[in-house]
Structure formats: C-alpha cells, structure tokens
Amino acid sequence: MVKVLAKFKWSIVIFVVVLLGIIFISVLPAQTQQPVVLNLLMTAPDAQPWKEGIIKDFESKNPGIRINIIEGPNATNLLEDLYTSAFILGDSPYDLINMDVIWTPKFAAAGWLLDLTDKVTQSELTAFSPKDVEGGRYKGRLYRIPMRSDVGMLYYREDLLKQAGFNPPETFTDLIKISQALKQQDKINWGYIWQGRQYEGLAAMFVEILEGFGGFWVNPNTLEVGLDRPETLKAIAFLKQTIQTGISPPGVTTYQEEETRRIFQSGQAVFLRSWPYVWPLANAKDSPIRGKIAIKPMVSASGDNGGACLGGWGLGISKTTKHPQEAWKAIQYFTSEEAQRRFILKAGFVPSRRSLFTDPQIVATYPHYPQLLEVVEQAVLRPPIAQYAQTSDILQRYLSAALTNRMTPEAAMKAAAQETRRLLGDV
Numbered sequence: 521m522v523k524v525l526a527k528f529k530w531s532i533v534i535f536v537v538v539l540l541g542i543i544f545i546s547v548l549p550a551q552t553q554q555p556v557v558l559n560l561l562m563t564a565p566d567a568q569p570w571k572e573g574i575i576k577d578f579e580s581k582n583p584g585i586r587i588n589i590i591e592g593p594n595a596t597n598l599l600e601d602l603y604t605s606a607f608i609l610g611d612s613p614y615d616l617i618n619m620d621v622i623w624t625p626k627f628a629a630a631g632w633l634l635d636l637t638d639k640v641t642q643s644e645l646t647a648f649s650p651k652d653v654e655g656g657r658y659k660g661r662l663y664r665i666p667m668r669s670d671v672g673m674l675y676y677r678e679d680l681l682k683q684a685g686f687n688p689p690e691t692f693t694d695l696i697k698i699s700q701a702l703k704q705q706d707k708i709n710w711g712y713i714w715q716g717r718q719y720e721g722l723a724a725m726f727v728e729i730l731e732g733f734g735g736f737w738v739n740p741n742t743l744e745v746g747l748d749r750p751e752t753l754k755a756i757a758f759l760k761q762t763i764q765t766g767i768s769p770p771g772v773t774t775y776q777e778e779e780t781r782r783i784f785q786s787g788q789a790v791f792l793r794s795w796p797y798v799w800p801l802a803n804a805k806d807s808p809i810r811g812k813i814a815i816k817p818m819v820s821a822s823g824d825n826g827g828a829c830l831g832g833w834g835l836g837i838s839k840t841t842k843h844p845q846e847a848w849k850a851i852q853y854f855t856s857e858e859a860q861r862r863f864i865l866k867a868g869f870v871p872s873r874r875s876l877f878t879d880p881q882i883v884a885t886y887p888h889y890p891q892l893l894e895v896v897e898q899a900v901l902r903p904p905i906a907q908y909a910q911t912s913d914i915l916q917r918y919l920s921a922a923l924t925n926r927m928t929p930e931a932a933m934k935a936a937a938q939e940t941r942r943l944l945g946d947v
Contacts, residue, residue: 555586556846558615563599564591566618566833569867574859578850585846587616596620597720600909607632615841616850619664621655621832621901622720622908628658629906634837637662639848647857651830651899652872658904663836665855666872668863670831672728673895675784675792675802678814680707688816690823692732692758695791699767702790710789711767713780714759718920721776723902723912724829725793726919729755731827731900732820738903738911743944747915748937754821756922756929763923773923785809793818795831796870799888815891817898830899832872870896907943914939 562570567589575587592599600623606612607630617633627633640662645653648666656664676688680702689695699711715721727737735751738744746752762768769783777794784792785801787808792798803810818826835854837847853859860871864882870892876882877893886892903911918936921927927935 555584556843557586557588558841558843558847558850559588559590559613560616560618561590561592561599561602561614562618563594563596565594567591569863573862573866574854577859577862578853581853582849585850587850590614603627611840612838614838615843615847617836617838618667619834619836621652621664621830621834622912624656624664624834624836625658625904625906625908627836628661628663632839633663634839634841634844635661635663636665636837636848636851640665647874648872649874649896649899651896651901652832652834655830655832655901655904656834656836658906664834665836665851666832666834667855668833668860668869669872669896669899670795670833670870671892671896671899672724672793672795672818672827672829672831673815673892674818674826675794675798675813675815677708677790677809677812679812680790683707688814689791689819691819692821695819696761696765696767699762699790700765703767708788708790710769710783712762712791712793713768713775713783713789714762714772714793715775715777715780716759716773716920716923717776718916719776720912720916722916722919724831726755726759726915727829727900727902728793728818728827729758732818733758734821737915738905738940738944740904743905745937745940745944747918747933747940752933753929756919756933759923760929773920796892797868799886800868815888815895817895825898827900828895828898830901832870834872905944910943911940914943 571589575589579586592602600620603614603617606614612632617627619627649669652666652669656662656666681688681698684702684705686698689698695712702708703711715725730737730752733751733754735749735755736746763770763772780792780794781798781801783789785807801807802813817828820826835851837844837851841847855872857873857875860873860876861879861882863869864871864876865885871877874893877889883889902908905911914936918927918932922929922932
C-alpha cells in the first residue's frame with residue numbers, strides 16, 4: 521500500500537508540473553488571436569518522430585491549430601498513471617489522448633473519452649486492420665482511431681532451417697522438434713526464446729500460446745474466465761517443457777523483450793517470439809543474422825492459424841476538451857493514409873491501414889511488411905474489459921509462480937481464475 525501511495529504521489533507531482541507548463545504555454549500572448557492549442561501527451565521516444573514529421577505538416581495545412589506535444593515518462597505504465605491522475609484530479613489538460621490498445625476499455629468505462637462512433641462511417645473503418653478497429657471499441661462504441669499497429673510474431677532463422685531441410689514450423693510440436701534437432705547439431709545454443717518475466721509482456725506472450733491451444737483468458741461479452749480450463753494448463757505445460765528440455769534457457773523466466781532480442785540477434789537461438797521492432801535491428805549492417813531471418817504468425821497445437829497479440833497505439837479525444845472539432849480534425853489527419861505513410865517511413869512503425877502494408881514506397885524500405893500483414897490479420901486482443909490492468913496483474917503473478925515452480929500450474933490457475941472472478945463480480 522505504501523508503494524502504491526508513493527507511486528500515486530509521484531504521478532500527482534508530475535501531473536502538476538506538466539499542468540503548469542501547459543498553462544504557461546496556453547496563456548502566452550493573448551493580445552492577438554492565437555491558434556487553438558491541442559495538448560497531446562506521449563513518451564519521449566515517440567515524440568521525436570511526431571515533431572519531425574507529421575506535426576509540422578498538419579500545422580502547415582491547418583494554421584489555426586497547433587499541436588503541443590508533452591513528453592512524458594518513457595515507461596508506458598507511468599504514462600497511463602499520468603493520464604489517470606489528470607482525469608481523477610479534475611479536468612484533464614490533454615485534448616488528444618494517445619492510447620495503448622489495452623487502455624481503451626478503462627478510459628472509456630470511466631467516462632474520460634468522447635464517443636467517436638458517429639464521426640466515422642463503417643466503410644471508412646474498413647481501410648484499417650479489423651483487429652485494430654476492434655481494439656478501439658468498448659461495449660460496441662468506438663473511442664479510439666488506430667494510429668499505428670503492433671503485433672507479436674514468431675521470428676526464425678530461415679538459413680538454418682533450410683540447411684537442415686526443415687520447413688517453417690506449423691505446430692508447437694514442430695517448433696520443439698526443430699529446436700532439439702538444431703541444438704543437437706550444435707547449430708544454436710537455444711531453440712525458442714520468449715518473454716517470461718512477471719510484467720505485461722508475459723501476459724502478451726501468453727495470450728498467443730493460449731490461443732494456439734484453443735483456450736481463452738476472459739470472454740469480454742460474458743466475463744467468463746478460462747484460466748482454469750484444460751487448454752490453459754496445456755499452454756503452461758508447453759512453456760515449461762521448453763525450459764525442462766533445454767530448448768529455452770533457464771533464465772527465460774526473467775527475460776523481457778530486449779534480453780530475448782539480444783540472444784536471438786547474436787545468433788544463439790533459432791526461434792524468437794517478439795514484436796516488429798526487432799526486424800530492423802536484426803537486419804542492421806552489423807547484425808550477425810542480417811538477411812538470415814523470416815517471420816510468421818505464432819504456431820498452434822493443431823497447425824491451424826495461431827494467435828498474434830495485438831499491440832499498437834491510437835488517438836481519442838478527452839471528454840473535457842474545449843476544442844472537440846479541432847481535435848477530430850487532427851485525428852482525421854494523423855490517422856490518414858498520407859500521414860501514416862510519412863510516419864512509417866520516418867519512424868519504422870507498423871501501419872494500421874491495410875493498404876500501407878503493400879504500399880510500394882513502404883515495401884521498398886520494409887520488404888517484410890506484406891508478410892507482416894498476414895500476422896496482423898491473425899491478431900488476438902487481450903481482454904477488452906475495464907478491469908484489464910487488475911486482471912493482467914493477477915495472471916502475471918500466478919503464471920510466473922507456475923513457470924518458476926513456486927506453485928503447480930493447477931493450483932496457480934485455480935487461484936488466478938478465482939481471483940479474477942471475484943474482481944469481475946462473477947462469484
């Protein structure tokens with residue numbers, strides 16, 4: 521409780537400092553008619569490509585509107601805390617809300633966002649990846665327009681598989697078989713690298729494995745919890761098997777994205793579950809595996825389409841904004857094909873518009889994007905429920921306990937399911 525209060529106090533301090541800065545900027549010369557200023561909070565690394573590209577272009581085309589980028593903490597959970605503190609303490613100073621896909625239900629359920637459902641037609645929405653659009657809905661209403669996508673994928677050493685006469689894996693059994701064979705041939709140190717530390721990345725990774733075994737976490741429509749079902753136990757058994765058989769390193773239960781990327785990029789592993797950001801790094805001029813990798817959707821138990829956890833960011837409008845029309849105009853531009861193309865080419869992110877995955881200009885720079893579209897089309901959402909943060913914390917704790925042998929999988933998932941049901945009021 522002390523840590524939680526301390527964390528909240530720091531969020532308030534940061535919020536007050538940011539608010540004072542916004543007020544200072546907003547009350548600068550009032551002698552002449554000033555353009556409307558829209559405040560937009562985002563992490564510092566994300567801010568730079570916005571400032572250098574699409575912000576300038578938008579303002580040149582809309583001289584009556586200025587976008588004030590506020591650089592927040594680098595950690596997305598701290599950014600969420602900052603948004604939450606602003607809304608809880610009163611009228612939010614932010615006009616545009618830059619949201620991770622998993623924030624949408626919480627923000628919408630709390631009444632912090634304008635309903636955008638009637639501002640965009642269904643035909644306009646079909647230009648976006650369907651799952652990205654779904655990630656912007658809560659209880660059938662639209663609150664977020666996707667700006668850029670992100671999705672979990674399976675990287676593999678195409679060169680090693682070809683040399684050994686293997687096709688890319690389609691099932692979990694294939695993945696284990698290939699890993700063991702290449703390890704026995706001393707081609708690699710490890711077979712399969714994944715994110716096993718107790719954090720949000722563990723939940724993102726697990727929904728893909730769970731989907732591959734035909735299971736589910738929480739049904740958002742009925743709030744039914746599936747953590748204590750046989751499919752969930754099979755998913756955990758597979759992950760534990762990768763450690764027990766030496767396919768995955770013993771320390772995998774402490775790894776986040778960067779630890780796994782470094783192992784894979786150094787040439788020590790044949791398979792990696794990670795995000796699109798790895799591709800340009802793994803294909804950099806000084807990378808040992810440059811030109812030797814390929815991607816595919818996560819495998820499954822049956823060989824049917826596996827799951828790919830949906831990430832990504834989108835834009836909503838604060839319910840307290842005094843400039844809703846200008847904010848909507850900004851969203852229309854930032855999520856447009858023109859702006860997304862400029863943004864993708866500048867920053868290397870994944871588009872949310874389907875046409876851009878095969879856009880000649882983008883494909884010339886990112887030749888794997890047409891294949892990436894296949895992965896995006898198989899995306900799986902983490903449960904779009906208002907209590908997602910608490911639900912994820914429960915899963916992370918008990919799943920970590922099961923993977924590190926502090927609890928049996930059966931006991932861990934029974935406890936996780938019971939705690940989740942109590943949280944959702946279904947007991």
